[in-house]
Amino acid sequence: MKKKKNISSVAAERLCNTCGSCYGICPTQAIDYQETSGGYYLPVVDEKACTHCGLCFDVCPGVHFGDTLISQMPVDPFTGVVLDAFVGKATDKKVFDNSQSGGIVTALLSHSLETGRIKGAVIVSMESGSPPRPIVRIARSVSELYVAQKSKYCPVPLLGFFRELKEIDGPVAVVCTPCQLHGLHNVLDKMPKLQNKIAFTVGLVCDRVLTYAALDYLLSKARSDKSVPSILHFRDKAVSSYPGDVHVLSKNGRSVIMPAATRMRIKDYFTPARCRICFDKMNVFSDITVGDPHGLDGIDQRHGESMVLVRTEKGRKIFNYTKDKKVIDVRTIAYEQVFQGQGIDKKRQQWAGYVLAWKKQGRELPNYCDMVENHTPIPAEMKKYLQDLKSSFNQDNFLSRDELIIYVEASLKKKQLIKTLLFPARFSKRVISKLSFLISNYWNSSPSSTHGKR
Ligand SMILES: Cc1cc2nc3c(=O)[nH]c(=O)nc-3n(C[C@H](O)[C@H](O)[C@H](O)COP(=O)(O)OP(=O)(O)OC[C@H]3O[C@@H](n4cnc5c(N)ncnc54)[C@H](O)[C@@H]3O)c2cc1C
Known part of the structure; x- marks a missing residue:
């Protein structure tokens, strides 16, 4: 053969x-x-x-x-089909307080488990370890769902759950990022008999993940003792208000909270190359998409809420069932506002830029790239896209993880220094222009001073 x-x-x-x-x-x-x-x-x-x-x-x-x-590729792949759009939260306080945004993902799963609609839910929990890493399992009980709440912004080989699926006597729900869902559909194409074991999919909005080096960078910033197992939450709204700060909890009881900015400013350093050429931030092939309520009006900014896009009739049935039983409390929103808040126009442009940069490096692109309708013109300035991609590919050129972390820290310090040096200049420029404005106003509006003294 x-x-x-x-x-x-x-x-x-x-x-x-x-x-x-x-x-x-x-x-x-x-x-x-x-x-x-x-x-x-x-x-x-x-x-x-x-x-x-x-x-x-x-x-x-x-x-x-x-x-x-390929057959389900939406007319606009960046937004997809939307039947209904909502924002809201889980009504169970325990689920809500422990959630990433509004706990709607966990509420959908727990209600489906309790009512027997599913026999299991594919989830990801952050396992305590040195260093901590995410693990995938099929939850059979509601208590297992709590442990898996909150987003793990790092690579997760979710579809490994297929190895465990045969042990489950009935359908499961799958919570997944867009690439995990793409893989799920590809697997089901090859194994159609497994179709009836997937009850529904909940797709998470996902701009990108960060490599495991980002996790280790955050642990090093928390000065975690490498010999003591710990857990890291990328965003924990329980220790600071929504959207939540980085939280490292060690087995010896030590707890370190770092501002959300610590995570935000390292994103470009630790983005895997492959995330750059993904168009599907909004998880368009899922039954129900859930994300943060960016850009929406009247949001509970202190405690958080989840944004929901219902995409299929199957998703609608499950969502309405959960809503009617008051397991979630939601209100209708305009989906156009969701796409604006999620920066989809910027995403279109970035996608065009990174795809071209990928091509310019003589690399092979995934087959879907030609099918993505993107009416955004290719960016004229390609420098950033080429640089970002090169930096993603170069991450493995460092001899060790520690060396990469030291490089990132030094680079961030350099950026900060430049900012600090420029700041007084910017500040004095602003002060000078304000002062000259006040002086000229005073000069022009005071006849005694302008004319009398001259
Ligand atoms: C990598 C990643 C990137 C994201 N990027 C964005 C974004 O750019 N904009 C935005 O609006 N929202 C984004 N989200 C979604 C957002 O962070 C919340 O997950 C979402 O709002 C649901 O919150 P919740 O309170 O309803 O979920 P919770 O009740 O807290 O439940 C979270 C669920 O997510 C599952 N989960 C966590 N991490 C992963 C993972 N890596 N892979 C698969 N399943 C996982 C858990 O198993 C759990 O079932 C992202 C999520 C992830 C995982």
């Missing part, structure tokens, strides 16, 4: 988005994941166990969209 291509080349080209589809589908379990020095989490094939059946490559959404994704 002819040997088929496996996933190794996808990992080498950094086209992998760590969705876990290859790991979940491999019939001989020949695939595992390994961290690179730059913090990527990539599949590694045991060539002795690999039978070269090609399944892992065929389902990989890093390089191609299969039949379902």
